[in-house]
Amino acid sequence: MSDENPLLTGGQMVIKAVLDNGTDSIFGYPGGAVLPIYDALFQQNQLRHILVRHEQAAVHAAEGYARSTGKVGAVLVTSGPGATNTVTGLMDAMLDSIPVVCVTGQVPSHLIGSDAFQEADVTGITRSCTKHNYLVKDINDVGRIMNEAFHIASTGRPGPVVVDIPKDILNAKGTYKGKSSVKRHSYKPVTKPNQKAVEKAVEMMAKAKRPVFYVGGGVINAQASPALIKLVHMTGFPCTTTLMGLGAFPGKDKQFLGMLGMHGSLEANMAMAECDVMINLGARFDDRVTGRLDGFSPKSKKIHVDIDPSSINKTVRVDVPIIGDVGEVIEMMIALWKKRKPETISREAWWKKIEGWRARDSFKYAQTGKSVKPQYALRRLDAQLQKKKDFFITTDVGQHQMWACQHIQYNKPNRWMSSGGLGTMGYGMPAAMGVQIAHPGKPVVCVTGEASLLMNIQELSTIKQYRLPVKVFILNNHYMGMVRQWQEMFHGNRYSESYMDSLPDFLKLGEAYGIHAIQCKDPAKVDETITEMLEYKGPVICDMWVDREENVYPMIPAGAAHNELVLGPDESYGELDKSQV
Helix, strand or coil: CCCCCCEEEHHHHHHHHHHHCCCCEEEEECCHHHHHHHHHHHCCCCCEEEECCCHHHHHHHHHHHHHHHCCCEEEEECCCHHHHCCHHHHHHHHHCCCCEEEEEEECCHHHCCCCCCCCCCHHHHHHHHCCEEEECCCHHHHHHHHHHHHHHHHCCCCCEEEEEEEHHHHHCEEECCCCCCCCCCCCCCCCCCCHHHHHHHHHHHHHCCCEEEEECHHHHHCCCHHHHHHHHHHHCCCEEECCCCCCCCCCCCCCEEEECCCCCCHHHHHHHHHCCEEEEECCCCCHHHHECHHHCCCCCEEEEEECCHHHCCCCCCCCEEEECCHHHHHHHHHHHHHHCCCCCCCCHHHHHHHHHHHCCCCCCCCCCCCCECHHHHHHHHHHHHCCCCCCEEEECCCHHHHHHHHHCCCCCCCCEECCCCCCCCCCHHHHHHHHHHHCCCCCEEEEEEHHHHHHHHHHHHHHHHCCCCCEEEEEECCECHHHHHHHHHHCCCCCCCCECCCCCCHHHHHHHHCCEEEEECCHHHHHHHHHHHHHCCCCEEEEEEECCCCCCCCECCCCCECCCEEEECCEEECCCCHHHC
16 A cells, blocks of 8 residues: 555544545544544544534534634534434534534444444434435545535535444545545536526616615625625615625625514615515525515516525526526626616615615614613624624524624624524524634624523533633523514413523523623613623623513514514504414
């Protein structure tokens, strides 16, 4: 055997492949089936392993790492329950298009199918929640499959890939040939857009009197934010983003309308409803955006750019479909727009209408009384974060997530990490760990609710072990807030199982983990509490007690159209037919 391709164990090959694909950290939890990989990890110092306390958290941490860096997140878990515990995280990554490679251990090859100890049909279980998965059957396939997994996870529409490796193969020795170009006849994502389709789209844009850019997470995945900013400024069109697209276009820009959708701004939702040309760049017409489909912008012409052909015409019929890399499409649009003659169409009336909606201030709130309003707490957090050169926000899922969209300004891509498609409570803190590992010198704040935090509370141990200076900012209203809001609005105030009457004392919990913990109940002390949290050098739990009855507005009720919004307890916009809600 030549020195160029020395014999390596399967465990060593896994590590080599991860490093060869530019990922420097792997999140995992050991067990019998993957001990050969852990033994190989012990004998090297290039790939950093982060020991989580639950395998679901390993995937969320890898998602945070991937989303904040543009690299592929890596996960390592054992067979049986180790692998099955990753399913929620894998589904989360699948729906939000996050590139993750998850290596799972498997019982020895000769025991597969015998109901052996800690055996599970991992490829069968994960088939519907991964972009692709593998069961490795030959030691000499380990390197090829691992490199192929990274390629599939990161190209086309990104997503999670599982590689299930039996223990005997991890122990065996074979040849690792290094990273090479991947050639699979069954996997050839289309990245080059059709020139004529882009020309047609630009022609339609040029004739629009009421255009709007509708931007999704695909723009961030394509690292196309600079090109997007150029195109939006060049055209002068308004721009809105989805939850996953926050940061793709600067929140401070005068052409930004805010987030759209169920809890989006009035101006964003109404611009989508009344536009004559809608330019969808890297979004998927999610139900939280469209509302009732038969009421979704029925009079507009729609352009849809997506790298995933299955997303085109999936829920909303479009007039100009463009399959390809959204970054390439935007660059082509810029080039074509530059060649056009000076604009003759005035869009002054359109902007005047948008400014009228914006003047309603649909995110307004009043900090009155003795309790802290959650919106106020986040506005004060934002005020201090904006003074820093850079920062990252992760969230869990619920009211706090929507308030964090509305009241924190995101001016750069890859700074906002949240569970969009699956809506996973328990995502926020492990995702913050992954972000902090990738960006050790930057402020990372996990905005969470007390109910969500309890879903993966054990990860405080991981934060402590690795001295990760994550700031856990709890908007504590002693309820499963979004559940309570729906029960109030649609279920006659019947608060069935939504009151959290057995919460831990978060100050004592912090003490138990050796993590600095602070608490605030007084609006007058919000600023000093946030300052203490952000300036403390290590991890912090900040227990911010907020108004228990505050609701998230605006809101498009389930069953309503996207231009039928509830702006407040006694204020609606549009013809809201409550019989359909």
